[in-house]
Structures are given as structure tokens and as C-alpha cells.
Amino acid sequence: MGTTGRFGPYGGQYITETLMNAVMELDKAYEKYKGDPEFISELKALYRDYAGRPSLLTYAEKMTADLGGAKIYLKREDLNHTGSHKINNCLGQILLAQKMGKTRIIAETGAGQHGVATATVCALLGMECEIFMGRLDTERQALNVYRMELLGAKVHPVTTGTETLKDAVNEAMREWTSRIDDTHYCLGSVMGPHPFPMMVRDFQKIIGEEIKEQMMAAEGKLPDAVIACVGGGSNAMGAFYDFIEDRSVRLIGCEAAGEGAETPRTAATIATGRLGIFHGMKSLFCQDEFGQIAPVYSISAGLDYPGIGPEHAELYRTGRAEYVPVTDEEAVQAFEYLSRTEGIIPAIESAHAVAYAMKLAPTLGKDRTVVINISGRGDKDVAAIARYRGRDIHD
Amino acid sequence: MIKIEEAFRNGKAFIPFITGGDPDLDTTRELLLAMQDAGASLIEIGVPFSDPIAEGPVIQEADNRALSGGCTTDGLFDMVKGVRDRIRVPLVFMTYVNPIFSYGSDRFMERCEECGICGVIVPDVPFEEKDELSDICRAHGIGLISMIAPTSRNRIHAIAKEAEGFLYCVSSLGVTGVRREITTDVGEMIRLVREVSDIPCAVGFGISTPEQAGQMAKVSDGAIVGSAIVKIVAQYGKDCVPHVKDYVRRMCEAVAQA
Known part of the structure; x- marks a missing residue:
């Protein structure tokens, strides 16, 4: 116990019981596909021909x-x-989510770069997409909000806490807790519970x-x-x-x-x-x-x-x-x-x-x-x- | 010290939750006494946190009110210590791991012991990470209460086998908050627990009406209600005590009849 996804004393999986099976399934899927030649060549092709x-x-x-x-x-x-670099991670994660049979992607965004990249890849791969963004950030980055909407995503302004990136992560996690079966949470950085820090790093x-x-x-x-x-x-x-x-x-x-x-x-x-x-x-x-x-x-x-x-x-x-x-x-x-x-x-x-x-x-x-x-x-x-x-x- | 198990000794339990320091610590103290008088079997006190990711909007706002009203972990400990001589039901803290870890997990549990808190519920410490707190809790005689959720399935046996005090059964997907109906087969979750353990099981998340509480208590050992009570606190502020007391009494009656 307490040894999964550690970097020295850091890392781990400190999340609610409701999400535990979801992150464990994600971990299992990632371990399976990261060495899968077909997955790798599909991702490489997307990196080259799309990104x-x-x-x-x-x-x-x-x-x-x-x-x-x-x-x-x-x-x-x-x-x-x-x-931005965000597309690297989004192509990897959303392709993986598709392999896992997920049809809906949720994500947080701060400046909107990860949100835009997520919305873009969802448009490409035919996934439903909902983005959580702090209300202050929706104002600071209004253009990116419209860009995400243009790409077919639904943008939820987050009005809790400081109304910025941290609160967008809170809200995306809450949303994931309420709908897991068909939904993948495409976390945008090398953070969160294992396997995200390792997986996002690998895609970057x-x-x-x-x-x-x-x-x-x-x-x-x-x-x-x-x-x-x-x-x-x-x-x-x-x-x-x-x-x-x-x-x-x-x-x-x-x-x-x-x-x-x-x-x-x-x-x-x-x-x-x-x-x-x-x-x-x-x-x-x-x-x-x-x-x-x-x-x-x-x-x-x-x-x-x-x-x-x-x-x-x-x-x-x-x-x-x-x-x-x-x-x-x-x-x-x-x-x-x-x-x-x-x-x-x-x-x-x-x-x-x-x-x-x-x-x-x-x-x-x-x-x-x-x-x-x-x-x-x-x-x-x-x-x-x-x-x-x-x-x-x-x- | 009072033991958590005592809450389940006289039949089905009703477990109310309030956020500590909402709207202030004096009101929290009066609420503890009033809910005890109204028949609460065990009381959960939320230690307010800036980012309560398992909570819906009602309890999030309560945490904000408590924190912006100046409630601190130390203030909450002191209030509980001051009232402990008048409390006969088990008190447990519900909070997130960072307020505990940042305070110093050992120091936190030591203060729980000193103030008469007999258990902690920490939703962001799942089974796989419970080593973070379990030895420290044990050293101070504090029960580390485990949770199971509708998604737990294959995990229920492992969690139930090591559970202490009571098992918190999360009735629904999503965060805390009132729900019109609970669709999860809670009875099936509890049947899986019973295959390996006879630990008391209390059901929480989404319960607000006496009918729902009765229904959940029928298939388990008790019902936990948070958001519905916190809403009354939000509505009446410092004058909330008699209203909460009335509500808790009605809920206790419904659970007792289950």
C-alpha cells in the first residue's frame, strides 16, 4: 500500500473511493497501450500529420x-x-480513452490552451467534450472560450473558490465522480493521482x-x-x-x-x-x-x-x-x-x-x-x- | 473515551453532519448539544477546508462561511474540548487529508484524543493510501473510518475486512448533496460487506427526507445526513439551532422505525 505512482516521497493516489476503480482501470489501460505497436504508430502519425x-x-x-x-x-x-505543447498530451490521452471505450471527455483549463487542445482532439476523434474553466480565466481568456465552443465543446465557467485553475480542477474531479462509465478526465498537466503524472510526462x-x-x-x-x-x-x-x-x-x-x-x-x-x-x-x-x-x-x-x-x-x-x-x-x-x-x-x-x-x-x-x-x-x-x-x- | 460502536448499540443510527464554525463556533457548540438532545446517535463535524472536492455546493459554501468567519482547526479543537463533558454520543471529524497532514498528522490525532474526537473520515485517503494515517490513528485510539462507493465492487471485501468503527457507504455517484431519489442498490453493497465483516454500515450522500432516511436505514445500520442540515444552518444562520433540532428529531424517528 502507498507505493503506487511515487516519485521519491511524492505522488500517490489521494482521491475519493468513487474514483479509485476509474484511475486503476486507466493505469491498467495505459500500461497495456503504451507498449502496443499499433497504439504507438497511431499516436506517432497523429503527432506528425495532425500536430x-x-x-x-x-x-x-x-x-x-x-x-x-x-x-x-x-x-x-x-x-x-x-x-502549444498541450496537444501532445491530448492526442495521447484521448486516443487512449477511445481505446478504453470512453465517448465523453472532460478537462480543466487555466489559460485555455489545454481546453482548446482537448476540444480540438475531441472534434478530430468524435468525442463529446466539456471543459471546466475558472470564471476569472474565462474573462482573461475570452477568445479561447469562444474557440473551444467553435470546436464543439461545452465550456462551464467555475464560480467556486478563487475561480481559477485550481477550482477548475476541483470541478472537473467532481464531475468525473458523478459520471465515470463513459467519461475520461483528460488532466492537462503532470499532476493529480497516479497514473496522470507519469502518463502526461510520457506523452510530453x-x-x-x-x-x-x-x-x-x-x-x-x-x-x-x-x-x-x-x-x-x-x-x-x-x-x-x-x-x-x-x-x-x-x-x-x-x-x-x-x-x-x-x-x-x-x-x-x-x-x-x-x-x-x-x-x-x-x-x-x-x-x-x-x-x-x-x-x-x-x-x-x-x-x-x-x-x-x-x-x-x-x-x-x-x-x-x-x-x-x-x-x-x-x-x-x-x-x-x-x-x-x-x-x-x-x-x-x-x-x-x-x-x-x-x-x-x-x-x-x-x-x-x-x-x-x-x-x-x-x-x-x-x-x-x-x-x-x-x-x-x-x- | 466514548467508542464509535456505541452509536449502533441501540438499534439503527441517525448521524447528522454539520460544518464546524458555520456560521460560528458558538453556534456549532449549541448545535452539537441540540442534535444530541434530539436523538443523534453519532455526530460528524466537518473541519472546513478550502477545496472540499467530495462536497456539493451546499457544504462547499458552508466551508467558505466557516473559513471566512475565522474558524481554524485549533479553534475547532478548543470548542470541542470545551463542550466534551456535556457530550455523550461519539463525535467524529470529517475533513480532507491536507488539513490533517499540514497540521502534523500525529499532532492532529493527539489533539483529537485530547478533545474527545473518536474517529476521522477522510474521503481523499482511499484504502491504498490509508497507511498515511492508520498507524498514527491507532496510536491515539482514533478510528479511521473507511468508505465504499457504488463503483467499489471488487474492492468492497478488502475495504470491509480492515474497516474500523463503522463503514461509510456512499449511496450515489457524485458529490454530497440532496438527491430526489437514490438509485444505487445499497442493499447489494451491504450484502457484499456482510460476506466478510459484521461492521456497522451507515449510508450517506443524497439523503434529505425522513422517507429516504428510513429506506436507507432499513437496508443498513444507519443514515448519514449533511447537506440537508447545512442548508437549514445557511437559511437561519445563528438562529438555526431549534430548526436543526426539529429536523434531527424527525429524522431520528424515521430511522428508529426502519
Whole structure:
């Protein structure tokens, strides 16, 4: 007992009895299909012909010259169909759900990227789709709400708690409890009860595998650092996983510090959280002294989560990966910088990783290389950034 | 200390639930005494949590009211400790694992023991994870109450064999809250329990009327009601005590006749 789906002391299956058989069946199905040649080739074909994989690795020549240090490469998950890395996981999970005989998919979403990717794959594979999204996020990301509806999904604004990502997860879990037989909960990050953290990581690890291959082709060596933003942590886990055994490669996760990790307006879990058990997993969480989950804040609706995936908690505990806080202001500056310098508008989530790379690269020699995972494109954020800069444009 | 089993000694049990600190701890104290007078066999007190994922809207809102009213785990312990001399029925806490774990599981159970709480119900600690709490609970004489659900099927035997105090039978899929009818074959769930254990079984989730409570008590050892009571608390606020007392009395009568 208590040993399933652990990453060191983290992970587990802390969920209600009603859902236990569902997650155990999912675990069994995943174990069966992940080595199934037919499933693998179907998924690979979808990655290639539908999502547009492999995604490019772009050398950021002007940024490199401007910062005057390490060579900077951008892993272009923003170029995937639907504009983010989320499609990788959705194709995997929803294909698996279909194999399991499920006909209905539910999912949570923060910024809307996972919701859009889920709705997209449901349209493709002919599944019924319902998305739970915090009411505040439906306002911050109104365009994505309409996009999901256009794709045939039903969007439920969640009005409980802080009305953001955490509450969307609560509501999706509640919904799953009430309807299990025909329904799969397509969790969007490397979090929740086992097997989700492992399964979502496996569906995302293609990012790191491609980075490795592309860096070997471009530079003939491994990168010195891989940098990615972390909310729940799926794009970072996907980018990091294939490098864990390559000890020379620094793995750096960038957390959303909001107005500062020292202020209450933050979502930096590693910097400010402590050990807890929530949303099905033992991990680190932002919480008060009595274990009440803290209301967190970030300009980025996708990083606005009070916890972190259990495998990240373990990478932090063992020192294999580093986690750094990045503020709203730093992220917005990086958003503008990458747009101007390279003609690439990154998602505000990914801009957190860009911001840290801008600090790190100048401290490294010109013979060094760093890869930033551009987990998504920033079209969805343009109106919000304009507002942040004091210009009111409608979505 | 009072034992959980005592709740089932005089026939079928009626088990009311209230959220601690909703609307304030003084009202919670009066409710405990009033429900005991009205005939409650055992009382469940919810330790409010910010994100109660097994609860429907009624209890979610109660948790919000309690927390925004300033109720803390320590405040709740102190209130229970203050009233324990006047309580003759078993009291159990229902909460989520994080408020326990974050408080320090050992310290939490030690305080339960000190304050006269004889069991805990923790819906997000399933059978597979109960090692998280079971040894600590045992060390302090606190019953860790297990749950079975309509989806448990092949799991019922394993859960029932190791169950302590009483077995909480979840009547329906979904979260807590009033339901017009309960369609699960609860009798069949209990028959599976009985194949391996004679532990008392109480049925909860969705029960609000005396008829439903009677029906569920007929096929089990008792009925648990939460949302219907919390609704009365929400409606009358600090003046809720006589209304809750009336309701609990009617429910106790229905269960006794089952």
C-alpha cells in the first residue's frame, strides 16, 4: 500500500473511493497501450500529420548576439497545431480513452490552451467534450472560450473558490465522480493521482527527445541548460525528462512569482510552498498554516496553480533540477523582448522561461548553449499584455 | 473515551453532519448539544477546508462561511474540548487529508484524543493510501473510518475486512448533496460487506427526507445526513439551532422505525 505512482516521497493516489476503480482501470489501460505497436504508430502519425511534429528548434541569433553570452535555441512548441505543447498530451490521452471505450471527455483549463487542445482532439476523434474553466480565466481568456465552443465543446465557467485553475480542477474531479462509465478526465498537466503524472510526462517527453536530436544535429553536443516554465509542470517535464540522466545538462524550471515570491500575490510553489496532499498527490503546495490551499496569483492564467507535479518536487528534492521565480514584470518584458528581437510572440507562460534565459545567457561563455522551451504562442495574451501596459484593447 | 460502536448499540443510527464554525463556533457548540438532545446517535463535524472536492455546493459554501468567519482547526479543537463533558454520543471529524497532514498528522490525532474526537473520515485517503494515517490513528485510539462507493465492487471485501468503527457507504455517484431519489442498490453493497465483516454500515450522500432516511436505514445500520442540515444552518444562520433540532428529531424517528 502507498507505493503506487511515487516519485521519491511524492505522488500517490489521494482521491475519493468513487474514483479509485476509474484511475486503476486507466493505469491498467495505459500500461497495456503504451507498449502496443499499433497504439504507438497511431499516436506517432497523429503527432506528425495532425500536430505538425517534430516542432522546430530555432537558433535565436539576434537574441544571442544581443545578450552576448551562450547560444540560445528556442524549442518551438508554439508552432504545434493549436499553438502549444498541450496537444501532445491530448492526442495521447484521448486516443487512449477511445481505446478504453470512453465517448465523453472532460478537462480543466487555466489559460485555455489545454481546453482548446482537448476540444480540438475531441472534434478530430468524435468525442463529446466539456471543459471546466475558472470564471476569472474565462474573462482573461475570452477568445479561447469562444474557440473551444467553435470546436464543439461545452465550456462551464467555475464560480467556486478563487475561480481559477485550481477550482477548475476541483470541478472537473467532481464531475468525473458523478459520471465515470463513459467519461475520461483528460488532466492537462503532470499532476493529480497516479497514473496522470507519469502518463502526461510520457506523452510530453517527445519535446526533450526532439531537443536532444536537434541539438546534436545543430551543435554536435548536448545543451548546457534546458529552461522551461512551470505551473503544474507538463511542458517542463516533457522538456527535462530525456535529459535527467545527462548530468551535465542543467534543468531549470521557471515559476510564476506574480508580483514577487516575497508577496502574497504569487504562484511560486517551490519558492513559497511546503509539503502537502491535494488534488490526488503528495507534493509541494502554497498553503496556510492550517493546510488551507492559498489563493495564488500570476499574470499567466496557465501558471496560476498552487501546486507542482510530484516528479518536479522530486527533481527539486534531489537537486537534479533548479527552480527559479520570475515576476509578472520580468515575464512581460521578456514577452516584448522576444517579439521585437526574434519576431516570435511567446505565450506569457513561456515568457517566464525567456525571462530567466535573458539573465542566465550573459553569464555563460559563448561556447555554451541553452534551450528555451517556447511552450506556446502568445496570440491569446496580446490583449492582456496591452492592458498590463495601460492600453485597453478588446480581445 | 466514548467508542464509535456505541452509536449502533441501540438499534439503527441517525448521524447528522454539520460544518464546524458555520456560521460560528458558538453556534456549532449549541448545535452539537441540540442534535444530541434530539436523538443523534453519532455526530460528524466537518473541519472546513478550502477545496472540499467530495462536497456539493451546499457544504462547499458552508466551508467558505466557516473559513471566512475565522474558524481554524485549533479553534475547532478548543470548542470541542470545551463542550466534551456535556457530550455523550461519539463525535467524529470529517475533513480532507491536507488539513490533517499540514497540521502534523500525529499532532492532529493527539489533539483529537485530547478533545474527545473518536474517529476521522477522510474521503481523499482511499484504502491504498490509508497507511498515511492508520498507524498514527491507532496510536491515539482514533478510528479511521473507511468508505465504499457504488463503483467499489471488487474492492468492497478488502475495504470491509480492515474497516474500523463503522463503514461509510456512499449511496450515489457524485458529490454530497440532496438527491430526489437514490438509485444505487445499497442493499447489494451491504450484502457484499456482510460476506466478510459484521461492521456497522451507515449510508450517506443524497439523503434529505425522513422517507429516504428510513429506506436507507432499513437496508443498513444507519443514515448519514449533511447537506440537508447545512442548508437549514445557511437559511437561519445563528438562529438555526431549534430548526436543526426539529429536523434531527424527525429524522431520528424515521430511522428508529426502519
